[in-house]
Structures are given as structure tokens and as C-alpha cells.
Amino acid sequence: MSNTPTIQNRKAFHDYHIDEKYEAGIVLQGTEVKSLRQGKASFTDSFAYIQDREVFLRDLYIKPYEHGSYNNHDPLRIRKLLLSKKEIRELDKYVQQKGYTLIPLKLYFSHGYAKIQLGVAKGKKSYDKRDTIKEKDLKRQIDRNVKGSYKVNL
Numbered sequence: 152m153s154n155t156p157t158i159q160n161r162k163a164f165h166d167y168h169i170d171e172k173y174e175a176g177i178v179l180q181g182t183e184v185k186s187l188r189q190g191k192a193s194f195t196d197s198f199a200y201i202q203d204r205e206v207f208l209r210d211l212y213i214k215p216y217e218h219g220s221y222n223n224h225d226p227l228r229i230r231k232l233l234l235s236k237k238e239i240r241e242l243d244k245y246v247q248q249k250g251y252t253l254i255p256l257k258l259y260f261s262h263g264y265a266k267i268q269l270g271v272a273k274g275k276k277s278y279d280k281r282d283t284i285k286e287k288d289l290k291r292q293i294d295r296n297v298k299g300s301y302k303v304n305l
Contacts, residue, residue: 167272176233
């Protein structure tokens with residue numbers, strides 16, 4: 152694997168139930184690719200939407216490239232996602248249902264191309280978030296107990 156960073160949306164799994172995942176290509180400008188290879192991006196409040204049988208990504212912040220000069224990109228521009236017609240139809244069926252949205256989960260490079268992992272997500276209620284935190288704390292406590300109980304004296 153190469154040393155290019157994977158940028159993850161950590162809040163997505165906390166705020167949403169993820170039902171399906173899709174991998175999409177993303178149309179980028181040259182300076183955006185250079186910034187992404189340095190790991191300079193943020194998913195804060197970003198989402199995808201379908202318009203005219205095409206999928207677009209909105210509010211993905213990609214920091215302007217430091218050495219980009221006058222032809223640098225707009226950091227919050229709307230970016231087109233590349234999916235097959237079949238995948239777009241499937242996503243459209245999900246989004247038509249009440250409460251579903253498209254959330255970016257991960258941005259990474261595969262075989263030299265920038266890819267984004269989209270999740271079909273439904274928002275969690277506050278009590279769901281509390282349950283998730285409770286489960287995570289319980290799992291962490293069990294791991295601590297198990298780690299501490301198997302001591303081998305040599």
C-alpha cells in the first residue's frame with residue numbers, strides 16, 4: 152500500500168445508521184489532488200445529493216495547495232462523483248425514502264485514483280447515540296479486563 156493518507160469521517164458512525172456503502176470516483180482539479188495526497192481535507196457537514204441523474208458532493212473542504220499560485224481551486228466547490236447508472240438508480244431509491252441521506256465516509260486513493268466511500272445513512276436519535284457510547288465504553292472495559300487477566304510469568 153502507498154503512503155497516501157486515508158481521510159475518514161469519524162462522526163458519521165456516531166450520528167448515523169449506515170445501511171449501504173458505495174465506492175465512487177471523484178472529479179478533482181490538479182491542486183486538489185496534491186492537497187489530498189498531503190491529507191488536507193475535512194468532511195465537516197459534507198453530504199452528497201442526486202441531481203439530473205448525477206451525484207454531487209457538497210461542502211467537502213479541501214485546503215488550497217500551498218504552492219498552487221493563481222490557479223488554485225475553491226476549497227468548498229461542488230464536486231461530481233462518478234458512479235454507474237445502476238448504482239445511481241439504487242442510491243436514488245434510498246434517498247427517496249424518508250430520512251435517508253448520502254454521507255461521505257472515507258476518502259482514499261486506489262490505483263492512483265481518488266475514491267470516496269459513500270454511505271446511505273439514516274440519522275440517529277439522541278438515545279441511539281447514548282446507546283452507542285454505552286456499548287463502546289462496555290467493550291473498552293471488557294478489553295481492559297481481558298488484557299489484565301492473562302498475565303504470563305516467565
